[in-house]
Amino acid sequence: MNVTTWRLPFDPIAKAAETWRQRIGPNWAMSAVTNIMRVQQILQASVDEALRPHGLTFARYEALVLLSFSQRGSLPMRMMGERLQLHPTSITNIVDRLEADGLVRRLRHPSDRRTTLVEITEAGKGRLGPATDAVMNADFGLVGLSEADADALGALLTNVRRAAGDFD
Amino acid sequence: MNVTTWRLPFDPIAKAAETWRQRIGPNWAMSAVTNIMRVQQILQASVDEALRPHGLTFARYEALVLLSFSQRGSLPMRMMGERLQLHPTSITNIVDRLEADGLVRRLRHPSDRRTTLVEITEAGKGRLGPATDAVMNADFGLVGLSEADADALGALLTNVRRAAGDFD
DNA sequence: GTCCAATAGTCGGATATCATAATAATCACG
């Protein structure tokens, strides 16, 4: 059973919000939270499914894109964590898998022996094109939004991230 | 290191979007996806932290609230999965943990022996009040949004869920 | 120059989620 293919005759989040309002009180924040959680789940499933034929998950795809965008095609693992906003151990995990698939390579940093550089390989670059096509064609499950809607959504979410202290 | 406490001098998602635009082309959807992924991560961490002193995660808290809102204080596991939009095995996991903590109880369904009813216990009800206070006071990390913003966000996300086939 | 705090990465453990498949019970149709 694929969770993302369920279809209820009503919106369970709206229903929960209504019950909450009756029992406890108004709760716009709670509703927004559950909405985001569920949409994230939908998008994650949608993008991962599009990438599966290419042997990538969204997290690994993002890592590859990040490396391909860098000047030298390589970055320290710590910087990858900052940019992707993932825990160092998550980066270790992602790089382990990409390296096992031959899509990236670990290199010593020339001057700082603590640092490991991660470099995208030719195979990695070759994988990126078709994977990007797949992601673009998957439309991310955002079919319910116009471009203007998506921009508005992005602005609201960016406000949340700024308020949460993600960046200055 | 708490990932959600990182602060960069720039917005990594906006930076990635800009690079993407230069290298590949406009990509409003990609930007919206990464925004949602990150905000979900922030909210999850924020709510889980607020609930940790009460021995609950957000998923388990949601399950308890759902049961407390039900007419009889009990629901079949399958229905819990539908309402919380989680995989049946995730429900099994959540109920296992809640039951181990004495917050819910598994009961036989009176007429359908395939079905397991999950009932909130008195201990579960007692846990819910302080946990709800904690969640409400955590403000969910949504400090960047006004109530009107949150409503607008909710409407956009609900469109996505409807388009994705969550409900009719 | 030495030493100690800070930094980079990894390991082990915990949690949460999913998918596939197994088990058990119910239901529908001939």
Added chain:
DNA sequence: CGTGATTATTATGATATCCGACTATTGGAC
């Protein structure tokens, strides 16, 4: 009625993420 399809739950295995702790290295304070 009986048999096959459907439904409800759980077991097993995979992935992804986090945190705390550990090792190695660096660099600044004195």
